[in-house]
Amino acid sequence: MNTKNPTTTKYSLDLLKKTDSLVKNQFKCGTDFDLFFKKFTNLLMIDGKKTKASKILFTMLLTLKKKLEQDPQKNEKKAIRSMTKWKTLTQNHLENNGMKSSAQNLTSERSKEVGLNFTLLRVISKALENVTPNVEVRKVRVAGSTYSVPAVLQKKKQETLAIKWIINSAKKKQKTSKNNFSMSLAEEFLDASRKLGLARQKRDELHRLAQINRAYIRYRWW
Template sequence: MKNGKKIKASKIFFDMLVILKNRIKKDLEKKSQVLVGNSSELIIKEIPLNFELLRLISQAIENVTPSLEVRKVRVAGSTYLVPAVLSKKKQETLALKWLIESTKKRQKNSKLDFSTCLADEILDASRKLGQARQKRDELHRLAQMNRAYIRYRWW
């Protein structure tokens, strides 16, 4: 939400849900056609679309959620990047923030509306792709490179 515009934010969110639901329906139809085409005796269980939609969104957020961060610590005149574990709330906040930032970048590069770009970004994040996932991987790589300085951690 920006500047307290709750109605606009909820409209974008619900439009994104409709777009995702349509894309999931198309994907499930394609999979069922492929499975039925290979063997006619195969029985396919219908999974409710709402459940599949929630699973997709939670998977996307989980794939973007970082578990580590780096903090700057000044020791004897030198500044080191020290890896630190994040709290659950900060992990979720960073994940959502990164998804929104990458959606804004995607919208700037294309002529699509924000809800479509958000749906695309969530689909990419659920497949472990996209800019938000790259940001998470970059942060983890930085923490991994600076793991030698973990002894300077005092919190």
């Protein structure tokens, strides 16, 4: 008859919480993922169908995770260092509480999953970073002539544009392929993380336009 050790269960639950916290803290500086997922769902939503939008996002995350399992870049140095840090924290936490066998078992079970989670979050964060624009171009009319004037974007608008571009690029990609929308969305995130894809092109075109019209910045009135 198997009996569960309440102490082991307590420390296992505590450890899982620390794992999730470590994953979040690792990417805290780059992207606030709670806010990102909420915003992404809202921008993805059509006709108030939030459940459907959430399902698409969840399926996309699962698809992207599967792609990363076979992706050659998943073993990049930073992801490996992050996973090593988690394994060290795990073993120290359990061994300090006299559970060496639990440390070995739990580490082997969770190390692969945690490593993939680190890589998944890193890909999403990198994709957003590569697509997010810093400036926009506004039309200003001066003495009967219209000029394209560069303007610095606020952070909220930067994030909104980046997400919209990724969504619209995925829709275009879906039309030219046999994949479903979640698959196209996952591929667009993967491309964006490598500075490729339509969303990245949109960002580069906007920056190029702002650079060309930098002489008209003197007409900025805001």
